[in-house]
Amino acid sequence: MHTYSKTDSLLWTGRKSGQKFYLHEKVVFVDLNTDKFPSINTPAWAILGYACDEGVKRNEGRIGAALGPDAIRKQLAKLPNHLTENVLLLDTGTVDCKDGDLKKTQTVLSRTVAQLLKQNAFPILLGGGHDIAYGHYNGIKKYLATEGNNKSIGIINFDAHFDLRSNQTNNNSGTPFYQIAQDCKLDQSNFRYMCFGIREDANSRILYDIAKDLGVQYVEKTNFNLLHFNEIKDKITQFTKEVDYIYTTIDLDGFSSAYAPGVSAASPMGFSPEIVLECLKIIIASKKLISLDLAEMNPTYDIDHQTAKLAASLVHFVIHQSQ
Template sequence: MHTYSKSDPILWSGRKSGQQLYLHEKVICIDLNSEQIPSTDGQSWAILGYASDEGVKRNEGRIGAAMGPDAIRRQLAKLPNHLKENALLMDAGTVDCKDGDLKKSQTVLSCTVTQLLKHNTFPILMGGGHDIAYGHYNGIKRYLATEGKNKSIGIINFDAHFDLRSNETNNNSGTPFYQIAQECKSDQSKFRYMCLGIREDANTKTLFDTANDLGVSYIERKHFNLLYFDKIKHKLQQFIKEVDHIYTTIDLDGFSSAYAPGVSASSPMGFSIEIVLECLNIIIDTKKMISLDMAEMNPTYDIDQNTAKLAASLIHYVIHNSR
């Protein structure tokens, strides 16, 4: 079964202006296997899908996230385009996992992220299960290594879950950051990981113990709101100050189901949109963010495409506020 495919341009449709007033008129679909990444003297963004349910399935979650990338594309296509004329917005296709070979899919994803970064393009990945994080992180790590840059990577995860489960039985959507931590231990590098929005009712005592043992910085959901913004800002800025690059990952199941019903593990107890936007502003302003992904989008359980619209609007916000 194929693991990478070019996106169908029909996914990018909407109101026609003839003036690139909408993103579907701005985006270009490319096949990374056969086409060159265009060059530009402006900013370059690449949308990359990760159509995988395998990690969620292994983690006993709700199946459907493999359809997430295309659901987000359809909503992103309709949004207005305020990018500069020389900015490049590409749809770089999708990595899938139709044969259950999660390791292969993550390897292909990793190589694709490296390829995009080498062309001075900012990757925006859409999942798919949160196992997207393992392949994504390693793609960034490989890029920095091949470029001869001994730079540190800090992971900022907006999520209800630590995703630090042991992978002793298998790798899944709940193990990516544990896997990364173990690899950091093997190559004697520091594991730099911050979680925003952690819920006590979504993580066992063992997971809290693991996070503390690994030196994870985290803010619980009960304190992850605008009432505590000054403290959140200080903690976030301190974390960012200690690293060279930031890999930002947003697990959509961290949001309250009032905003994001279409996820693998929904809950009304999640965080709000406003606090995430304020934190994204801080990250963007540092100029350290090297890559971004959205995980756990599950159209099967979405209501009026609200979760897909949320993911699309978050992507729209990042690309239009990083100018």
């Protein structure tokens, strides 16, 4: 089965202004298989879907995340456009997983992310299970290698889970950062990974042990709020100083189900959007953010498109905050 498809333009609809007041009037569709990629000499955001829940299935989660990218697109399309005229907003299609071949899908994702970065576009990936992270990270790594760039990548993950499960049985949505850590050992590079929102009721003792062994920095959900913002700010600032690039991944199941019911592993005990927005401001201000994804969007369990709207608003915030 194919692993890439162009986006259906009918997903991007909303109020019509005729003056690009809304993002659906701003977006340009690109088929990476056939279209000539536009020449980019100005800021460009490249939306890329990851329609895959095979990793969630293997991790015994709720199926439906493969429908996530298009659900987010529909909500993003309706939002107002405050981007300047010279900024490009591209929808570059979706990497699909229709035959259960997770490894192949992640390989295609990796190659596609590297392609976008080489074209001077900033990738914003919409998932899909959190196994998106392994393919995404490797795409950044591949791009830096082809550019002859040996600079370091730091990962910042907003999530209830470490996603450091061993992949001895199989690769899944709970193993991506463990896989990255093992790859770092093989190529003798530093594994730089920081998590915000970790919950004790969502991670076993062994996962805490693995995090400790791998030198993972984290802030538990009990302290991941605006009351502790100064400490959080210091941690992010220090982390960004120690690496050359930041890859940020937002697992929507880290949010309380009051904000994000439509995820693979919902819980009312998660964090709020406000603290994530404040953290994103710091990351963006560092000028080191190289790529972003949102994972675990599951419209099957969403209520009034609430989770899709949250995801769309997060994307909207990032592309406008970065101007």
